Amino acid sequence: MRSQLNRELSGILFLILALGASVLIGKEMLFAVVAIIVLLAQLGIYTFHFKKRGKLFWLYAVALVTEILFLATKEFWIFAFAILLLIVAGVWNVYFAGEVRKSGKVFLVVRRVLFGIVALVASVVWIVNLYVQPITGSVTLPAELTAEINNDQLDSSTTMLDNIEKMNSFGSRTTGSEGHNQFIAWLQQQVTDMGLTVYRDKYTFDRWEEKKSSVIVDNQEIHVSSAFPYSGETDTNGVTGEFVYTKPGKYDEANGKIAVVEIKNFKNFPMALVMNIREKFRAPGGIPSDEGDLVLTTALKHAKLDEAKEQGVKAVIIVWDGVSDDKAEKQYLPFTEHYFGIPAVWVNKTAGQKVINAAKAHKAGTVILEAETQEHAPTESFYVKIEGKNKKESIIVNTHTDGVNVVEEDGAIGMLSMIRYLQQQEQPERTMIFTFVTGHFRLPEFKGTSQATSTWMQAHPELWDGKDGHLKAVAGLTVEHLGSLEWKDDASGQYGPTGKISTEFTYAGNEIMEAIWMKAVEDRNNTRTVILRGHNKFQFGESQPLFNAGIPMIGLIPMPDYLLVDSTNREMDKFDVNLMHEQVGSLLKALQLVDRTESTELGTADRYSFFFGRSK
Numbered sequence: 001m002r003s004q005l006n007r008e009l010s011g012i013l014f015l016i017l018a019l020g021a022s023v024l025i026g027k028e029m030l031f032a033v034v035a036i037i038v039l040l041a042q043l044g045i046y047t048f049h050f051k052k053r054g055k056l057f058w059l060y061a062v063a064l065v066t067e068i069l070f071l072a073t074k075e076f077w078i079f080a081f082a083i084l085l086l087i088v089a090g091v092w093n094v095y096f097a098g099e100v101r102k103s104g105k106v107f108l109v110v111r112r113v114l115f116g117i118v119a120l121v122a123s124v125v126w127i128v129n130l131y132v133q134p135i136t137g138s139v140t141l142p143a144e145l146t147a148e149i150n151n152d153q154l155d156s157s158t159t160m161l162d163n164i165e166k167m168n169s170f171g172s173r174t175t176g177s178e179g180h181n182q183f184i185a186w187l188q189q190q191v192t193d194m195g196l197t198v199y200r201d202k203y204t205f206d207r208w209e210e211k212k213s214s215v216i217v218d219n220q221e222i223h224v225s226s227a228f229p230y231s232g233e234t235d236t237n238g239v240t241g242e243f244v245y246t247k248p249g250k251y252d253e254a255n256g257k258i259a260v261v262e263i264k265n266f267k268n269f270p271m272a273l274v275m276n277i278r279e280k281f282r283a284p285g286g287i288p289s290d291e292g293d294l295v296l297t298t299a300l301k302h303a304k305l306d307e308a309k310e311q312g313v314k315a316v317i318i319v320w321d322g323v324s325d326d327k328a329e330k331q332y333l334p335f336t337e338h339y340f341g342i343p344a345v346w347v348n349k350t351a352g353q354k355v356i357n358a359a360k361a362h363k364a365g366t367v368i369l370e371a372e373t374q375e376h377a378p379t380e381s382f383y384v385k386i387e388g389k390n391k392k393e394s395i396i397v398n399t400h401t402d403g404v405n406v407v408e409e410d411g412a413i414g415m416l417s418m419i420r421y422l423q424q425q426e427q428p429e430r431t432m433i434f435t436f437v438t439g440h441f442r443l444p445e446f447k448g449t450s451q452a453t454s455t456w457m458q459a460h461p462e463l464w465d466g467k468d469g470h471l472k473a474v475a476g477l478t479v480e481h482l483g484s485l486e487w488k489d490d491a492s493g494q495y496g497p498t499g500k501i502s503t504e505f506t507y508a509g510n511e512i513m514e515a516i517w518m519k520a521v522e523d524r525n526n527t528r529t530v531i532l533r534g535h536n537k538f539q540f541g542e543s544q545p546l547f548n549a550g551i552p553m554i555g556l557i558p559m560p561d562y563l564l565v566d567s568t569n570r571e572m573d574k575f576d577v578n579l580m581h582e583q584v585g586s587l588l589k590a591l592q593l594v595d596r597t598e599s600t601e602l603g604t605a606d607r608y609s610f611f612f613g614r615s616k
Contacts, residue, residue: 007056010042011093012115015122018086021079022125025134025276026614028079032067035086039064059089076135083126091119125611132607136278136533139511141519147592149585153424155417160584161577163413164406168570173409174229174332175402175442176207176377183412184380184401187436190416194423196384201459203438205445206339207377208233210369213345215317217243217358217365223351225328226566227369228318228344229335231305238368239314239343243359249304251311258315258367259308260359262352265322266290266297275505276535276613278514281521283503283528286616290488291503292540292559294323298334305340315367316344319352326495327487332404332564338444343369381437381456383463386422388430393599394463394471396433396551397591398453399479400440400542404566406575407558411479412436414584418479421588429595431471433463440542453478454545464551474599475513476553477591478543483580484558501579502558504529507543509552509605512597517554520589524582534608550604554590556583 017038021031039060046057063085070078094115155163166186170179188198210227216238244254248261268289274296275287308316320328325348333346345367347355358365388394397418399411415434422428437456439446448454457464466472484502489495504521508514508531521527534547543555562571594602 007093010038011090013038014086014090014093015115015118018083018090018122019118019125021083021086022122022129023611025272025609025612028135029071032071032082035082036064036067036071039067056089056092059085059092063089074135074137076133079135080126080130083129087119087122087126090122128610132609134276134609136511136606138279139515141515141593145593145596147520147589147596149421149588151585154421154581154585154588157577157581160413160417160580163416164410164575164577167410167413168406168572172404172566173402174209174404175439175446176205176374176379177209180379180402180438184382184436184438187401187412187416188382191384191419191434194419196386196419199383199385201381201456203379203381203446204376205379205442207374208339209372211372212368212370214238214368215345215347215351215355215365216368217354217363222347222354225320225325225346225348225351226331226333227371228303228305228316228346229332230337230339231316231344232340232342232369233371233373234315234343234367234369236368236370238366240364240366241314242362242364243317243355245356245359248302249307251304251308251313254308255312256314258317258365259313260317260319260355261303262319262321262356263297263301263303265320266293266300267322269293269296272613272615274536274538275615276533276609277615278508278531278533279518280531281518281527281529283530286614287530288503290561292561292563294327294331294333294561295559295564299336303344305342305344309340309342313342315369316342317355317367318344318346319355320346320348321352323349324489324493324495325350327489327561330565330567332566335441335564336443343367345369379438381435381439381452383433383435383456383460384419386419386428386432386434388428388432390430392472393430394433394473395430395591395594396435396464396473396476396546397479398435398437398476398542398546400437400452402438402441404441404564405562405571407481407484407560407571408563409440409480410482410580414479414482414580414587417584418588418591430474432591433473437542448545450539450544450548451542453542454548457545457549464549472599473546473549473551474602475594476509476543476546476551477587477594478507478541478546478553478555478557479587480541480556481558481560481563482556482583483575483577484560484563485574485576485579487561487574497574501526501528501576502560504583505532505540505557505559506530507532507534507539507541507547507553507555507557509547509554510603512602513552513554516590516593516597519593520586524586526579526582527586533606533613535613536610537608539608547605552602552605556587
């Protein structure tokens with residue numbers, strides 16, 4: 001009886017260890033140590049208590065040696081084999097634990113079915129890890145592989161600032177807007193003036209843009225923080241009806257009325273679900289738990305406007321909860337949804353309380369959301385080439401041109417400086433494709449397989465896929481959100497600067513690209529680098545299509561809390577041009593290092609990691 005109980009308990013424990021080691025990325029060493037302790041205990045029990053050494057004893061011994069080897073080598077394949085042995089040990093213990101008396105057979109069957117489900121889950125998780133190989137080692141670049149930037153040939157901070165101010169003069173640059181089209185034309189003229197040929201891709205789509213929004217109760221206007229992009233529109237008089245306080249998706253009581261719902265902000269989101277750290281440099285603490293919180297909140301918590309539309313709701317007022325009024329102001333969120341055909345606006349917590357009180361008192365009010373709509377609105381992506389000596393390989397440098405403020409998106413300004421610098425250097429080894437894509441702010445129509453760059457890639461396989469005489473992209477570099485300073489809500493709910501730069505999240509497609517970026521930033525005066533791996537299919541920014549295509553890439557994408565703020569000053573008080581200058585220098589260094597590395601060394605992009613990543 002004691003032998004059977006020991007085997008069943010140890011079987012469950014082995015499966016828990018196998019699951020934990022597989023699911024909790026970065027905790028493999030901890031679980032290996034615990035497994036060693038458990039295995040030593042089991043070997044001791046079999047040796048000194050049961051006094052027998054059967055097949056299970058030797059399975060434990062092999063598993064123990066494997067775990068010790070993993071601790072010594074940190075090799076993925078040894079780690080995978082160790083987990084497999086734990087699963088085998090667990091299943092062996094439970095399914096061959098001996099017979100029980102008849103009165104216990106029903107309980108035994110139920111217990112074994114439940115255990116079988118756990119064993120199946122553990123096996124599936126093991127197979128997933130076998131496929132994605134979440135453990136990657138560090139790589140040391142050859143000592144002779146170096147890159148230096150001649151600052152006399154790189155645009156000065158003053159020149160970059162002049163270009164930034166020119167970009168800002170076009171106003172908000174939502175996809176296909178007048179400001180966006182003017183910015184694209186200006187960019188194209190800049191590269192044409194450098195003597196480069198512009199290759200254009202023209203598109204049309206149905207455009208929506210807010211012109212005026214307001215909420216009126218008791219003849220008083222309630223402050224609107226922002227409109228819900230592509231929600232819907234009203235005429236100049238708006239829509240009037242009784243306010244109904246409800247939950248998102250519970251719109252049956254709001255038919256013919258105006259729904260009021262709250263969306264609670266993720267203040268402490270488990271970032272390891274969407275991010276997995278490869279490495280960090282001068283970034284103590286790792287990933288802040290509230291980084292990109294509003295973007296994540298609107299991506300994961302939906303107002304469910306489709307359902308409101310179906311239920312005959314006239315309009316929806318969405319109240320921010322858990323975010324300061326200042327931080328909520330002018331947020332262009334969410335920016336990834338389709339057109340709903342029902343007007344919706346965001347209000348901050350202070351204004352929201354007035355709206356909620358009005359709804360609880362069954363008061364009527366008015367929502368106005370005037371918008372400009374345009375069918376078949378024109379927009380363009382374009383690219384230019386710097387020809388390399390190698391006519392078979394390419395490096396893609398990309399960004400998007402649409403945005404609402406200085407950092408979203410100033411990557412195009414950074415790329416202008418990079419192109420201008422490279423034209424003063426010797427011819428690169430590979431052809432460099434500088435791609436300026438549209439549609440990042442209209443992903444329902446332009447995302448292709450993931451982000452807007454994938455639409456461009458689908459149109460131009462000749463520049464990257466290596467088939468039928470096409471260029472083979474051996475690497476990619478994505479430039480986004482330069483010069484971002486960190487602003488946060490403090491403990492008292494006041495929104496302001498922290499005195500730090502924004503965390504410089506940088507996706508690296510594999511260990512080589514990680515090492516290259518670490519080398520590119522090592523001499524920087526001001527950096528806060530966190531290098532990420534694509535994780536759980538949540539990869540932010542326009543580097544994702546490159547990663548999905550197997551192209552080893554580096555994607556710089558700081559994500560400040562004001563990233564989507566469509567303010568009149570374009571968030572210039574949160575922008576540091578000297579930081580941008582340093583970041584452009586790092587990007588050029590990385591580009592040089594990539595160009596000087598053999599394609600066999602660059603390899604291919606890793607697969608996505610899954611489950612719970614490293615965030616510290």
